[in-house]
Amino acid sequence: MARSSQTEMAVLGGLSIEPMTAYALREAIRDVLGHFWSESFGQIYPTLNALEEAGHVRREGGPRARSSVYALTPSGLARLRDLLAEPVQEAQPRNGLLLRLFFGRVLGRDRCLELLRDARDRARAQLGEYEGMLAQLTATEGHTPDWPYMRLTLLAGIHQCRAGVAWADECLTTLEGDPTP
Amino acid sequence: MARSSQTEMAVLGGLSIEPMTAYALREAIRDVLGHFWSESFGQIYPTLNALEEAGHVRREGGPRARSSVYALTPSGLARLRDLLAEPVQEAQPRNGLLLRLFFGRVLGRDRCLELLRDARDRARAQLGEYEGMLAQLTATEGHTPDWPYMRLTLLAGIHQCRAGVAWADECLTTLEGDPTP
DNA sequence: ACCTGCATGTAAGTCGTTACATGATTGA
DNA sequence: TCAATCATGTAACGACTTACATGCAGGT
Structure with a gap:
């Protein structure tokens, strides 16, 4: 299991746009989703590992390579669809x-x-x-x-x-x- | 020390409007600040205890009474002023x-x-x-x-x-x- | 007698950030 | 050669929620 379904959604969603490294994923989340979403390294890496173990993403390049690219698998796409269909859970407001x-x-x-x-x-x-x-x-x-x-x-x-x-x-x-x- | 300066601010601020019990404080935060702030019991009680120990609030009725009212002390008001003057820290967005x-x-x-x-x-x-x-x-x-x-x-x-x-x-x-x- | 609301607290668990540690590559 | 950037991870900590446990008071 990933840390939380919300983080999982952002990670799988990012990879649904195109395959990339964990590092690039974090940058994409910061630069593209930045005005309504955020994830930190401490979330992204464990989530990717969990997703790989569950077969939802495929890691190309292996953990020993200097850089490994993650890609969505068919089961990962199905999982993303399920997550997106879940009711929106609002964060409690703190302004x-x-x-x-x-x-x-x-x-x-x-x-x-x-x-x-x-x-x-x-x-x-x-x-x-x-x-x-x-x-x-x-x-x-x-x-x-x-x-x-x-x-x-x-x-x-x-x-x-x-x-x-x-x-x-x-x-x-x-x-x-x-x-x- | 209170759990976080943000919770401390909300608690001291609430008591700056008028003295009340922890229970009433939570209700006030839910009903009045509800559209931009939230606190749970698990935050409020420990925070009030810490604030009492620090002398920032006075507890009337004691821990044995069926209901104790908390009131702001002069040092509590000063503390609130300090907290309010701190730069606004935005929560990272999650929509x-x-x-x-x-x-x-x-x-x-x-x-x-x-x-x-x-x-x-x-x-x-x-x-x-x-x-x-x-x-x-x-x-x-x-x-x-x-x-x-x-x-x-x-x-x-x-x-x-x-x-x-x-x-x-x-x-x-x-x-x-x-x-x- | 019983249920609802007021009241107080604790403990476990989740979620998430930050700081740390490490090393390769690339351009100046 | 030195700094910046890309890259991967872990550990410790902090914040917050939820569920649980308890009991009194007042109305039906």
């Missing part, structure tokens, strides 16, 4: 920014304004990045069957950022106009 | 819905459409709840100095939900119109 703002009376209004301005600026910067990535992706339309699905996740990031900017702006306006210190 | 959609080619278009419709409906329902809560909160304007800060976090939820609905709608339109199976 450090909102926690600090909620206790804003203790933190002080000025600090809250700083936090909000910061959040807005980061959301704006992030939005620019996503829009650039979307433009790049749009240029390669049709190159891969994964294209429409990759686009979905980028759009999610874009909508989130826009909402973040709008929220921070609205809050800044009301808080700045507030006479109470 | 199970987006992970599934990203591998949508394997999952199948129909399943993806289901997921999106479901996400949209849940976002809509959630939005209604938040708007109700905001109306309720607006009615008690000025009753507590925490008011403007509570409002911020509710607004965040509302903006998030609206973005979620708009995103799902946009994705549904493009995916449904897509001829590729």
Whole structure:
């Protein structure tokens, strides 16, 4: 068994795009899924070993080679399908920014304004990045069957950022106009 | 030392609103901070004990009483201020819905459409709840100095939900119109 | 008499990160 | 030759959840 079905899903899914080394897999997860997923080495290596033992991935190059490429087997693809079909399990929310703002009376209004301005600026910067990535992706339309699905996740990031900017702006306006210190 | 500064922050913050029992604290965190924070009993009790030992909270009623109320001490308030001023540490993102959609080619278009419709409906329902809560909160304007800060976090939820609905709608339109199976 | 809700805690287990240890390859 | 990057793994630790164990109070 892999460490968790969520990690297993990300690993099998990554290999369903194309075979690669554990190292490349981690980079791909960081660079491509980065805005909605993350895995660390400490998860990826044990998971790959477990998946190999279960016959869900095939290791080419062997453990002694300087680099081994993992590829999905038919049973691995079936396993991925099963995992993807499982109900979505939401992580319980933990938003450090909102926690600090909620206790804003203790933190002080000025600090809250700083936090909000910061959040807005980061959301704006992030939005620019996503829009650039979307433009790049749009240029390669049709190159891969994964294209429409990759686009979905980028759009999610874009909508989130826009909402973040709008929220921070609205809050800044009301808080700045507030006479109470 | 408490288990983690994040849990400590939530616990001290809760008691900064008003003194209460561990049980009530957990309920308050679930009901009031629920849309952006969560803590379980297994975290709250040990944290309260550690905080009492450190002198940051005072326990009234003692461990033998059927119910003991915890109150913030001056040093606890100072500790809370320090914690709130610490830089926000973002949890690494883990969005199970987006992970599934990203591998949508394997999952199948129909399943993806289901997921999106479901996400949209849940976002809509959630939005209604938040708007109700905001109306309720607006009615008690000025009753507590925490008011403007509570409002911020509710607004965040509302903006998030609206973005979620708009995103799902946009994705549904493009995916449904897509001829590729 | 019994059930529900309030209340307090512990223990085991899962999940995940971080730091450490190691070594090959490649380009400056 | 030296640094950076690619590459593979392990061990220790930390955080958090879940399930369990217990008991009182109040209403039906």
